[in-house]
Amino acid sequence: MSDTAFPRVDKRVLADDGDALHFCSTCAFSQACLSQGMDKSALMDLHVLVEHVGPLHAGDHVFREGDPFDAIAAVRAGTVKTYVIDADGHEHVLGFHLPGEVIGLNAIDEAHYPCNAVALDTVMLCRFSFPKISVLATRVPGLQQHLFRLLSRDIGNAALLAGDWSADQRMAAFLVGLSRRLAARGFSADRFQLTMARTDIANYLRLAPETVSRVLKRFQDDGLLKVDRRELELVRRDQLEALAAPILRH
Amino acid sequence: MSDTAFPRVDKRVLADDGDALHFCSTCAFSQACLSQGMDKSALMDLHVLVEHVGPLHAGDHVFREGDPFDAIAAVRAGTVKTYVIDADGHEHVLGFHLPGEVIGLNAIDEAHYPCNAVALDTVMLCRFSFPKISVLATRVPGLQQHLFRLLSRDIGNAALLAGDWSADQRMAAFLVGLSRRLAARGFSADRFQLTMARTDIANYLRLAPETVSRVLKRFQDDGLLKVDRRELELVRRDQLEALAAPILRH
């Protein structure tokens, strides 16, 4: 049996935060609740539906490839890495998921998780039973629409790094993308911690770890950024944006 | 104004094929209708909803990047290529869409099509207004579930070619994938026509057109396949599958 947080029975449930109208302000569904006209009764239904899971610690798995799919989850705190191991034993990182982002959407089709998900630091999750949220979505059009949009967005995101970009472009796009997503959640856009190892970045960008090191060093030598271990400061955001522009497309 | 089939008013509507219970046997939604327990009344609703568009001819656009999104479409016949033009003017092919497959799903999030879609040969489409099919999906859980699965599947597909695979692996995965999809629609798995140019394949696999030529030639010299212009025969499917295995993953 996989030692994951989802299939296990003894998941830790925290029910102490938020009331019916203001719970999960950092949640991926809060915007849907507030803006798409979800009424008080629907909000209560979603509140009852959610299970708060965590804290998970670095190295803990949320789910593993092949686990039966029964729930999606919104990251509330920390970073989750999704990845697969290919036939040659090499790791491919599919994505890093920050607070407010949803994992598990790519499992709907096959009814099994097609990848692994692991916590990179201390992670808190909101778990949504997919059968239950689907039923709720039929009664709450705003929620259905939000799910459609989340799924649609992931299609675009998955295609972003598929191009044959240079190592510099990939690294710039990664850093700028990270910065934008952090900023959207209220974190600093110019100074932040890399929660993942160089090897993880390399496996995400499809580069060798050595190349990641070299590019970061060159970016620093060129004054584009300052990097100290996993501490990062974007100095010349404009130049990084310019490098990343063909990938991020806006 | 874009000269596309969707936004235009004068789309050709064909209502001559199929009755209420058997229409669109090649349609991407037929499985949903039949297997997910869609009742007769729901089927009628879907029948009323669909608009048959076409025939489009090679070079005709279904939609263009930036067009306002209002509908998804199932390919009924022919091949549709989706692509974007990057800041440097280079074309990136996002995918080739065969009969039974759905285009436009990646447009839901931004409410505008994020890419272009063009017919590679004579194409017939089933157009579904997205607002309307969404409403119908709230009444027909099987349809909602089918839409979720279609979206989820595209996330996985978009990630397939993202790895740093060799030219041989990419080409093998492309051919095997094409063969499987054609076979699933009742076409021959071992002999088929490439409906796209070498350049299109190259822009899809992120290779140079010259590399596509060279790999195809080498595959032919090694007895893996026979290729004559756009006519293709897979001779050693097992070896191609082996090459593609790490990418296709099953």
Next chain:
DNA sequence: CGAACACTTGACAGCCCTCAACGTGAGTGG
């Protein structure tokens, strides 16, 4: 028949991977 286009073939170079060695910081036990 000529032009445009798609495709093929060849020579060469560059980017990045591989392999190897070294440096560094955190945690551990003495």
Next chain:
DNA sequence: CCACTCACGTTGAGGGCTGTCAAGTGTTCG
């Protein structure tokens, strides 16, 4: 407090895959 260990990260040298450039061939269409 210090030596040790180990994972992580950096730096250097060399080579292979594939892109680029160029020229040539074949086909379609006006």
